[in-house]
Amino acid sequence: MTEQLAARRDAAAPTPAAPDAAGGMVEEPGWTAAVRRNLARRMPLTELLPSTQPAYVGSWVYVFGVTTIAALVWTIASGTILAFMGSAWWHTSALGHFVNSVHFWGAQMFFLFMVLHLWGKFWMASWRDGRAATWAVGVVIFLASIVTAFTGYLIQENFDSQWIAVNAKDAINATGLGGFFNVLNFGQMYGIHVMLMPIVVTLLVVLHILQVRTRGVVRPIGDPYTPTPETGGDTPEGRLEA
């Protein structure tokens, strides 16, 4: 059994290049091996789960990203409970009101911290040094979050949500999307809010985090130090302990 486990572990490990008859190095063929090598090169565990950070990360401005994620976790957790219990529960029981409020305020905090994160990253021009894709995915997360919050407002099942839906119906009809995205169709809005958009936002956030961890946190503007392959993300100022 132990030998089987060892064989499986060895098979899963990145295959090193082997010398061929002419003395050159030959890598294992196949797209799975290529993807495995690529992931091992681009996303080593030491970068995905670092125990230290560059010294310049020692500021509260860098905390807004993780507080946004914390708010997202609270929102999804409370939303899961609401989905199980249903609207009659969250409108009539004290506990339902409380969980509904946690969901509402979780979404408020998510947007609040996301905008503070956006301000911080905008003023430090965090798209520098090959991080444009990270910035672009962040923009898409912001837009997807607006759709999620909007559909959430539409499915409260109270007069407020009906008022929002009737007004939004005219606006979205004017864009030509009213036939595909009907804000008066409760079932469509509910499905989009509780299934489609949480999956989209969560996957995008995971991708965003992987991008950040792969590239590391951008250096302050005007800092003359440029990381090299030899030093990696290390800095002359030392490292910040996690």
Next chain:
Amino acid sequence: MNSPAPFLHVGFILISLSNLFLIVFMLVLFAVALIAPFPHRIRHDRSDRRD
């Protein structure tokens, strides 16, 4: 909940007090995050890095 929200109306500026409070709160929080000291330890010895 059953009454209109209070609004601030100065010239062309029209904003609910709750939205105004939220924006001011965010600006203050951002300023505090820039200024407040961040508790941390710096490690200068690169030879004992755990990562």
